[in-house]
Amino acid sequence: MSNTDLHPPTTATAPLVDGPALWPAQAHTPSVLGRQLVIERGEGSYIHTTDGRRLFDGTAGLWHANVGHSHPELAQAAYSQMQRLETYHTFARFTNDQAQALGERLASISPIERSKVILNSGGSDAIDVACKLARRHWQREGRPSKQLILSREFAYHGLHAYGTSIAGLEFNREGYGTESLVPETARVPVHDADALERIIHEIGADTIAAIVTEPVQGTGGVNPPAPGYLDKLQRLARENDILIILDEVITGFGRTGTMFAAERYQVDPDIVTFAKGVTSGYAPLGGILISPRLWEPFYRDSPDTPVFRHGSTYGGHATSAAVALAHLDLLEREQLIPRVRELETVLDQQLSALAERNSAVQDVRVAGLLGGVTLNENLSAERVADEIIELGFISRPLRGNTLQISPPFIISNDELIAFVNAIDEAITTEMTR
Numbered sequence: 001m002s003n004t005d006l007h008p009p010t011t012a013t014a015p016l017v018d019g020p021a022l023w024p025a026q027a028h029t030p031s032v033l034g035r036q037l038v039i040e041r042g043e044g045s046y047i048h049t050t051d052g053r054r055l056f057d058g059t060a061g062l063w064h065a066n067v068g069h070s071h072p073e074l075a076q077a078a079y080s081q082m083q084r085l086e087t088y089h090t091f092a093r094f095t096n097d098q099a100q101a102l103g104e105r106l107a108s109i110s111p112i113e114r115s116k117v118i119l120n121s122g123g124s125d126a127i128d129v130a131c132k133l134a135r136r137h138w139q140r141e142g143r144p145s146k147q148l149i150l151s152r153e154f155a156y157h158g159l160h161a162y163g164t165s166i167a168g169l170e171f172n173r174e175g176y177g178t179e180s181l182v183p184e185t186a187r188v189p190v191h192d193a194d195a196l197e198r199i200i201h202e203i204g205a206d207t208i209a210a211i212v213t214e215p216v217q218g219t220g221g222v223n224p225p226a227p228g229y230l231d232k233l234q235r236l237a238r239e240n241d242i243l244i245i246l247d248e249v250i251t252g253f254g255r256t257g258t259m260f261a262a263e264r265y266q267v268d269p270d271i272v273t274f275a276k277g278v279t280s281g282y283a284p285l286g287g288i289l290i291s292p293r294l295w296e297p298f299y300r301d302s303p304d305t306p307v308f309r310h311g312s313t314y315g316g317h318a319t320s321a322a323v324a325l326a327h328l329d330l331l332e333r334e335q336l337i338p339r340v341r342e343l344e345t346v347l348d349q350q351l352s353a354l355a356e357r358n359s360a361v362q363d364v365r366v367a368g369l370l371g372g373v374t375l376n377e378n379l380s381a382e383r384v385a386d387e388i389i390e391l392g393f394i395s396r397p398l399r400g401n402t403l404q405i406s407p408p409f410i411i412s413n414d415e416l417i418a419f420v421n422a423i424d425e426a427i428t429t430e431m432t433r
């Protein structure tokens with residue numbers, strides 16, 4: 001049985017490893033307790049731990065800190081807004097000026113023409129509402145059998161009920177029941193568009209509501225789309241009346257060198273999910289961009305017009321929205337997205353050279369300022385990542401024995417080169433251990 005939660009009975013008598021009250025997320029607790037890095041301060045591309053280390057943040061936290069840490073302008077935006085109004089909800093007749101302004105701003109940069117916007121608290125929330133809206137769409141269209149959500153092998157879409165149910169990383173789905181939390185889901189292979197076509201026909205397009213995909217898979221190992229894959233996905237979706245939900249939680253707001261990866265890869269989605277990069281993590285915020293096809297039926301001037309029954313207290317949080325607006329100003333003023341394109345060239349060169357000279361590197365992949373370094377199986381990415389920290393840099397092991405490279409957009413070329421060199425050195429140290 002692959003389910004890691006179903007431990008053999010011996011674990012019940014193993015000694016208890018107690019630790020701080022805060023339960024570490026996504027952790028095998030005995031492996032991390034006693035060696036947690038407690039971050040207390042950030043400064044641009046660097047973070048400081050309570051035990052006195054200063055580390056280059058080569059992952060931008062969880063791919064979020066695009067403009068770097070502790071920017072005074074964004075702190076000021078939050079402070080000013082909270083003094084005026086912390087937030088006010090956006091249910092029914094009520095809304096707040098910051099959420100309204102952010103809605104307009106996001107619609108103006110959206111890869112979807114005439115977008116409407118729903119705001120909430122993060123990426124997992126965004127996925128939940130995206131999948132609900134897709135199903136609601138087909139119910140309302142009188143095609144209630146279209147409920148199933150397709151997702152790709154190795155996909156990560158957060159860990160709320162929907163994100164858990166459509167996870168392409170099997171370990172995130174296991175242990176909650178025989179199937180998944182939401183039963184109407186299915187996975188397709190990561191890069192094989194012919195298999196996608198086959199599966200759509202096997203399952204039956206009349207039962208499929210939407211396909212969810214990251215343009216570049218992040219947690220699944222930094223996997224840019226195979227050439228032609230997204231084109232074919234798009235064609236199949238259109239031919240079969242399947243909505244496209246593009247999960248831009250990592251890629252949105254410049255990570256691949258365009259405002260949204262939809263532009264870079266020329267995808268025309270029905271819904272775009274976003275989070276992280278909308279505020280660079282300065283305030284919890286996520287949401288979705290919605291195409292007219294989906295929102296217009298809810299905006300008709302008729303007593304019979306349906307209501308989309310979704311919302312949350314912090315959806316449209318005024319302080320988060322104010323921070324997002326200041327953050328988008330900063331992103332534009334500092335020309336950080338064109339800078340990502342320059343950094344992509346450097347990263348590409350550096351990783352190609354690394355793959356060439358270091359025999360333990362099996363594969364490297366780059367899309368914008370996103371990189372993955374896959375190691376040979378005789379080396380552990382987890383141990384190499386620990387070694388990288390000893391050298392003063394942060395990377396992270398991802399699925400497939402891969403190291404994550406996703407630093408803030410504000411780094412210099414030299415810092416990026418130093419980071420890749422540290423990865424090289426850590427690999428070599430591990431090889432000779």
Ligand code: PMP
Pocket residue numbers: 062121122123124125127156157158159214218219247248249250275276286
């Ligand atoms: N989608 C993708 C593609 C993600 O990478 C993530 C987070 N890493 C999420 C959704 C979930 O976002 P959050 O952690 O903000 O809920």
